[in-house]
Amino acid sequence: MSLEALIFDVDGTLADTEEAHRQAFNIAFVANGLQWYWSVGIYRELLHVRGGKERIAWYIDSLPVSPAEQERLRRLVPRIHETKTRLYADLVERGRAPLRPGVETLLRSARAAGMRLAIASTTTAANVTALITATLGAEALPWFSVIACGDAVARKKPAPDIYRFALAALDAAPAQCVAFEDSEAGVRAAKAAGLFTVAVPSSWTVGENVGAADIVVRSLADLDWSPNPAGRPQLDRIARLQILDAVAAGRLAMPHGTPR
Ligand code: XBP
Ligand code: MG
DSSP: OOOOEEEEOOBTTTBOOHHHHHHHHHHHHHHTTOOOOOOHHHHHHHTTSOSHHHHHHHHHHTSOOOHHHHHHHHTTHHHHHHHHHHHHHHHHHTTOSOBOTTHHHHHHHHHHTTOEEEEEESSOHHHHHHHHHHHHOGGGGGGEEEEEEGGGSSSOTTSSHHHHHHHHHHTOOGGGEEEEESSHHHHHHHHHTTOEEEEOOOTTTTTSOOTTSSEEOSOGGGSOOSOOTTSOOOHHHHHHHHHHHHHHTTSSBOTTSSOO
8 A cells, every 4th residue: 555645743843843832832921911931841731731722721720729810811712822823823924843754854755756745733823823934935735635734633642533534534544644753642542543654753752752653763864764865766665675774774762672
């Protein structure tokens, strides 16, 4: 079965975004009259809660305040998150969320190989649009046949829902696709959806348990996604051969021992 589509997580996989998210959250708190500050250490802990609105609600639940105050703060979550999303888009537009190494080459090689591209992310559609536009240009938005994100599904990662949503929209079987993820929750979601999964841990998720992934790479730039010597781009063959060659050469960890 040939490789039909590559499905990408966004935050931490396509681009190094979480510092911009963290700064946007902190400014949004002040803009909404809240004396909260999420340090790098606190944010790293909070990242286990997928979804910005859910993350704010989880933080509120952790505060030593009365139930009535907690209820008052919970009612502010949508407005805080709307402020944060606007601020995040502004930071992204100013170049504060660069693509990770190797991502653009992979996207262009996959397109040259006639493959489809899709997104399966927890973040909002507005954030995805802002990021693709800022990093690749608005003309790159149509590169993605499917942009599955945010509240399109009820259960966020590690539930497989967003990947199943993307597969249905692609009308593709899991065996025809490869998922790219940076976090334990994302890898679990992709694997639960039956996808061959490449884990590329980011500076925020390094140390998480991505052992369920089929391949773990330090960077997508570690793999040569350029068209083969014959000039006929066959990303699927290249991808699989490159990955297996790299495993054989010991350049890639294969958590499950022999290549699948
Ligand atoms: C990462 C997330 C998101 C971002 C914040 O999503 O969990 O919540 O941290 O973005 P993924 P929002 O790795 O699946 O792309 O505030 O828009 O949720
Ligand atoms: Mg991610």
